[in-house]
Amino acid sequence: MQTFIDIGVNLMHPSFNKDREQVVKQAEEAGVSTLIITGTDASSSVDACAYASLYPEKLYSTAGVHPHDAKTWNDAAEETVRKLAQEDCVLAIGECGLDYNRNFSPPLVQRRCFERQIGLAEELSLPLFVHERDAFADVAALLRANRHNSAVVIHCFTGTAQELEEYLELGCYIGITGWICDERRGRHLLALVKNIPPDRLMLETDAPFLLPRTLSVKVAAGRNEPRFLPHIADFIASHLNKDPQLLVEETHGATCHFFGIDPAAPVHF
Ligand SMILES: [Zn+2]
Secondary structure: OOOEEEEEEOOOOHHHOOOHHHHHHHHHHOOEEEEEEOOOOHHHHHHHHHHHOOOOOOEEEEEOOOHHHHHHOOHHHHHHHHHHOOOOOEEEEEEEEEEOOOOOOOHHHHHHHHHHHHHHHHHHOOOEEEEEEOOHHHHHHHHHHHOOOOOEEEEOOOOOHHHHHHHHHOOOEEEEOHHHHOOOOOOHHHHHHHHOOHHHEEEOOOEOOOOOOOOOOOOHHHOOOHHHHHHHHHHHHHHHOOOHHHHHHHHHHHHHHHHOOOOOOOOOO
């Protein structure tokens, strides 16, 4: 059976409050056996870790502060993230980065918050889960200046060919979401995805956001779920003219390598 790892699920989002367990179960039934729950600020990172701990080796989490929440970053938040990072379920620092599209936190505050988290990843020898929107130059510059050994994934990559090339040169992994299925704004990614080496490509839903627009099933309230990850994989495979099974194996290998997940570990259902 194909086993998928969804590297970006906002499972602690309130839209999952009523049926979180069901969402995990339905993902499993669709072959998405492993979920990495995204932490977006100190308290959601605590919640993500607590929930992931209920399903060892099946659910994992990240710990960090999203650029939108950068204004909440302080010494206490840093201590929380540092402590969470010691837990077995926490595989990466993030979601962190820069988002100049909406600037919910001032850019200078975002940069400080991101820089501190790059430092934490280096200090703790953990990978970095990076969010970047309309901020390529500053993200690349901060990574160049502050990151030495930590592996980096640019999650939900939506940028240009040039940006992709520079991220790959920096050694980054690339996360692709159902954004690629969006004929209004994501189709440029179809031409770029072939430029991503198979051992650097990872797949994610970013649920409950970014419901793939190419899904044929009707989904209540437009909520994205990790069970739709195979749809994204099939969509990409068909545009790469690649055997979907091969794509799944390659992205699974890259993901296990990046996050330090044992690829041979038994899948717990
Ligand atoms: Zn993001």
